[in-house]
Amino acid sequence: MLTPATTKPVRLAPLDLVGLGLLGIRTRKLRAALSALGISIGIATMIVVTGIPASSQAHLSAELSALGTNMLQATPAPSNDRPVSLPEESVGMVSRIGPVIVASGVANTHAVVRRNDRTDPKDGSGLTVLASRLNLLQALNARIQQGHFLTEVTKKFPTVVLGSVAASRLGVTNVRVAGEAPQVMIGDTWFTVVGILERTPLSPEIDRSVLVGWDVARDVLGFEGHPTVIYLQSREAAIEAVRAVLPATIYPQSPSQVLVTRPSDALAAKRATENTFSALFLGLAAVALLVGGIGVANTMVISVLERRSEIGLRRALGANRGQIRGQFLTESVALAALGGIAGTALGLLATAGYATYHDWPIVVPLSSTLAGLGGAVAVGVIAGVYPSVRASRLTPTEALAAV
Incomplete structure (x- = not known):
């Protein structure tokens, strides 16, 4: 039981x-x-x-990222005494900053570009001839409309890439006309056009520029090798920190001689969203x-x-x-x-x-x-x-x- x-x-x-x-x-x-x-x-x-x-x-x-939220530009500060030149090695120094993704640069050669040898030697159509690093497109998120950009080979020869406005003013609409590439004259030298850029809204000054290789600018145009504008892209989270150390990195002897743009307003808008x-x-x-x-x-x-x-x-x-x-x-x-x-x-x-x-x-x-x-x-x-x-x-x- x-x-x-x-x-x-x-x-x-x-x-x-x-x-x-x-x-x-x-x-x-x-x-x-x-x-x-x-x-x-x-x-x-x-x-x-x-x-x-x-x-x-x-x-x-x-x-918003396409508007350049992670981009900065560094230029020499305006001076009444004498023009300030950035060090030749400054682009390489900037690229070694940890959060920097890519750094590139251009330099004003102060040369005059003409459509041909029959135009006024002093009339440059309001265009600027810039010596360019090969990675400029990556730093600016720019694109080629026709042809190709400067390469390791073409940077040593008299070849140019035209901004969209520069191509229009020089009358170059196609990089291949009747099987031959068009040419423009810079100084007393003919340069072959190998590419035309699309519009670059982030850097409108590039639209009005004629880009030549760094080496040929030294050899033909008397360029001394000092960049006048440094473009860089950084990780967004570290953009303020990069901006803080940029002047001392570019010009350790005199950081005050370097002018750095502030981060894009688009970055603030992106963070707000x-x-x-x-x-x-x-x-x-x-x-x-x-x-x-x-x-x-x-x-x-x-x-x-x-x-x-x-x-x-x-x-x-x-x-x-x-x-x-x-x-x-x-x-x-x-x-x-x-x-x-x-x-x-x-x-x-x-x-x-x-x-x-x-x-x-x-x-x-x-x-x-x-x-x-x-x-x-x-x-x-x-x-x-x-x-x-x-x-x-x-x-x-x-x-x-x-x-």
Whole structure:
């Protein structure tokens, strides 16, 4: 004969507990769907209001980056006494600064460019002849419209690349005319045009320039090798630090003789967009989650009232309070989790559709997705605590009295 001392409560296996928790959802599908809908709306709202701004921000950041948010220029400071020349090795010194991605430079040769040898030797059409480093295009995010830029080979020979305005003023519209490349005259030497640049909105002075190789500028135009403008790109996060050390790096003997442009206003605008967060929309998402949680709690309370007979029968057959609590708490969490999964899928689809329509990159923060799923589970736990505790406190006689 079994005595109270020899009897042990039956433990439910995890799968059995999950099966009991899903019983109420399977038998009351419409009510479960409506309750989960509130959670779904909250989670979908949370993902949409973080995903759409993130996608928009990524698109805006790309556009602002194209405006040169990480670019700086260094030039000699104006002087009334004598012109200041930057050291010949200054471009290489700048390139060795840690956060600097690329550094390049140009130098004014003070030569005059003409369309041909029959024009006025003093009429340079308002154009500037610049000696250029080979990596200038990379430093300026510039592009070639026709032909090619200066290379290791062409920099030693009388070849030029024309800015867009310079090409127009010199009457050069194509780098190949009847199989021969057009030529312009710089000083007393003919130079062959090998390329034409597209417009460079970040550095409009390049549009009005004629670019020649560093070496040929020394050999033919009497260039002394001192750059007059240094262009650089740096990591955005370190742009202010680079600007602070740039004068001393370029001209250690007299840093005050170096003038450095301040970071682009576009950088401030980009950082402002990165720091802006939609608190209003997040508040709406929180309200939606709250409403969904109340809906789940209401469903669970009604479920306890409707299933009093089931609870009484299970208690009479030996189920303890912990098992009753586990059953209803599992049902509440499962209901909220299903709503969370559906809401996550809905939010991802809505974000992807909106971003694709506006031709934005699709960006959904992983944190918002995980927070949505975690929030759904948390809502399920909180909403299920009271109904599950209330169900577990029913004695078999109280529960069966309603039958």
